[in-house]
Each structure stands twice: as C-alpha cells, then as structure tokens.
Amino acid sequence: MTTNHVTRHDIEVAAPADQVYAALAHAAGWPCLFPPTVHVEVLNKTKTTERLRIWATANDSVKNWTSRREFHVADRRIDFRQERSAAPVAEMSGNWWVEPRAAGGCLVRLDHRFRAVDDDPAAVDWIATAVERNSVSELSALAAYFELDDDESRFTIEDTLHIDAERESVYGFLAAGTEWSRRLPHVVASDCRELGDGIQILRMDTRSGDGSTHRTESVRVCFPSERIVYKQTVLPALMSLHLGWWTLSDTPSGVLATAGHTVRIAAANVAEVLGPAATVADARAFVTKALRGNSGATLRAARQFAEGSRV
Structure with missing residues (x-):
C-alpha cells in the first residue's frame, strides 16, 4: 500500500474573507492570479461542484490534470481532488480554507494530500518539491494581488x-x-x-x-x-x-x-x-x-x- 503524504501552507491576507474566497472559487482567473497556472478550462459547473482541466508549471516541467472541486460557501472551504493525475503523481487532493480574522483580513490555508506512483522515493521528493514551490508561490501571489491597484x-x-x-x-x-x-x-x-x-x-x-x-x-x-x-x-x-x-x-x-x-x-x-x-x-x-x-x-x-x- 502506498504512503499518503500531507502538507499545509498558510498566509495572512489583508482583504475580506469573502473577497478572497471568491478569487479562489473563480478558477478561470487563476492564470492572472497564480504564477504557476498557465491555463484553466472549466469542463462543467454547478452551484456546489465543478470539474476543471488545469495546465501549470511544476518544478522545471509543465503538467496538466483534471480536478473536481466542491464548494462549501458557508465555511469558505473548497475541496479538490484530481480525477486524472499526471505522473509521477498517483493521487492528489486537498482543501482551500479562508478564515476571517477579528481584526480584519483573513487567514488562507492550503492543504495537500498526495501519493506517488509506486511510492518511489524520487517521485515523492519531486512532488513534495513541486507542492512546496507552487503553494508558496500561489499564496504569496494571492496576498500580493489584494495589495495591487x-x-x-x-x-x-x-x-x-x-x-x-x-x-x-x-x-x-x-x-x-x-x-x-x-x-x-x-x-x-x-x-x-x-x-x-x-x-x-x-x-x-x-x-x-x-x-x-x-x-x-x-x-x-x-x-x-x-x-x-x-x-x-x-x-x-x-x-x-x-x-x-x-x-x-x-x-x-x-x-x-x-x-x-x-x-x-x-x-x-x-x-x-x-x-x-x-x-x-x-x-x-x-x-x-x-x-x-x-x-x-x-x-x-x-x-x-x-x-x-x-x-
């Protein structure tokens, strides 16, 4: 049985929680928002779910995959799971969480859970490095986006x-x-x-x-x-x-x-x-x-x- 790996990244964003959640929910806008994201195709969408095909840079390569997302608006949470992953990823899922702060702004947390093909240690390292780089890049860009005019x-x-x-x-x-x-x-x-x-x-x-x-x-x-x-x-x-x-x-x-x-x-x-x-x-x-x-x-x-x- 392959090993599940878990990561967590977070950042404080100086913007209202609902506004930040809306930006995360609008996946078609991610190429403007997130440096690693090249293109997003919305395959189908309902009020609570959507399916996406995403193209993005990962380490020194370009990957594409299909993901399903579920929206929990009241909790400001978005769950995602890759339906079709790109090697060396065997499985990837996670969550976006947006938590309002009493003093204003919000905390954004990004969790990932993944498995590597054949549990190969080199593949695990490659995925962990890509998740680390992209998560830091995305969260930093998200915080900077709301500071831009x-x-x-x-x-x-x-x-x-x-x-x-x-x-x-x-x-x-x-x-x-x-x-x-x-x-x-x-x-x-x-x-x-x-x-x-x-x-x-x-x-x-x-x-x-x-x-x-x-x-x-x-x-x-x-x-x-x-x-x-x-x-x-x-x-x-x-x-x-x-x-x-x-x-x-x-x-x-x-x-x-x-x-x-x-x-x-x-x-x-x-x-x-x-x-x-x-x-x-x-x-x-x-x-x-x-x-x-x-x-x-x-x-x-x-x-x-x-x-x-x-x-």
Whole structure:
C-alpha cells in the first residue's frame, strides 16, 4: 500500500474573507492570479461542484490534470481532488480554507494530500518539491494581488483579421513557432519545443521598434485548428503578467483570426525602462503599440502564408 503524504501552507491576507474566497472559487482567473497556472478550462459547473482541466508549471516541467472541486460557501472551504493525475503523481487532493480574522483580513490555508506512483522515493521528493514551490508561490501571489491597484496597470486588447483560407492552414502557421524567425521580421530567433499533449515551450528573441531585442519564453497550450493559449514565463521588463491567445473561427468566406493579450504593467520598472517622468499610462500605451504591432505583423504573415497555401 502506498504512503499518503500531507502538507499545509498558510498566509495572512489583508482583504475580506469573502473577497478572497471568491478569487479562489473563480478558477478561470487563476492564470492572472497564480504564477504557476498557465491555463484553466472549466469542463462543467454547478452551484456546489465543478470539474476543471488545469495546465501549470511544476518544478522545471509543465503538467496538466483534471480536478473536481466542491464548494462549501458557508465555511469558505473548497475541496479538490484530481480525477486524472499526471505522473509521477498517483493521487492528489486537498482543501482551500479562508478564515476571517477579528481584526480584519483573513487567514488562507492550503492543504495537500498526495501519493506517488509506486511510492518511489524520487517521485515523492519531486512532488513534495513541486507542492512546496507552487503553494508558496500561489499564496504569496494571492496576498500580493489584494495589495495591487490593478485598475490602471492591467488591461486586455484584441485584434482580428479575416483570412481567405482554411483554419488548418492558419493554425499551422501559428503553431510552427520554430519557423517564426524566418517568417516574421520582428522575430530575430525562435525555438518551439514540443512537450506532447498539445504543450509547447516557445522561446523568442524579438526586435523592438528602437532596434533593441528582448528575450521571452512562453508555455503554450494548443487546441489544433481552434486556438492556442499561452502564458509568458520570461517577460519583458515592463510586464509582470502576459497572457495571450490566438483563436480561429469559420466564416462563410474563410476564417477570422484573433490575437489577444491580457497584460499587467510592472509599475516599479516603468521609470527605469521609459524614463523618470514616465507613468503607468505611458507604459500601457508603449506596450499596447508593441503588442499590436507584433500581433498585426503575425496575423498578416499568417494570412499571406495560408492564402498562398490555398492557391
């Protein structure tokens, strides 16, 4: 019989308990909230339960699994259990607890219970390290989130282009990140590593408008011929968060290709990057122009590639 392992992590959060519980209950928002979470798909949901598919970084890898959650609103508790775990995890479950403090704020506690495949000691160590790193990261990010004034620093933009071609051709261009350095003028170097199960690691050196280059790295989750969602894990200095997506939808005369971004400006770096008089609004304008320029160039190149392939 394999051994059950138990961990507990907690943190004080300077926000009302109900508000914190609501953030934990809204799993679709976790990629914005928790650094390890790349993407969440809500498979089905009722008032008291939901099933999720979650993609997240764990140690130096990317894992995905399916979880069932049960909500106990009166107790501000969420129970979770992985229905389909990713090796070396054999079984994982736990709880989120949010306890109000009499003086204000709340205590958030995160419990995990897990078993490793074949009770392998190396696997136990790997899981314990991943749980420790991710739990500390998530709880720290949760506490910091309620200290941020996100109204100005966080924003979302989208751009759409009509392409007279099949979705498969457009998707093929977007999925082939390794080819971007020779297909896109703003990409100096690119490497796209396939991890299997639709997961990619895309590393790029991108040229800015002033001629300088910056390096980024993204975890991408691919849904063939439909969409690609990604989260940058190595970011430019002006951003503390960058989520992105490419979506494709059929029209009577081709496909609509959409490039979207959700960004949070790294306010502490604005003066260093843009100058001492620059504001967060200046940084938003700068980042918006850069992202729209690069996304627009990519969409136009995808159109040229896909329409050329069709001909």
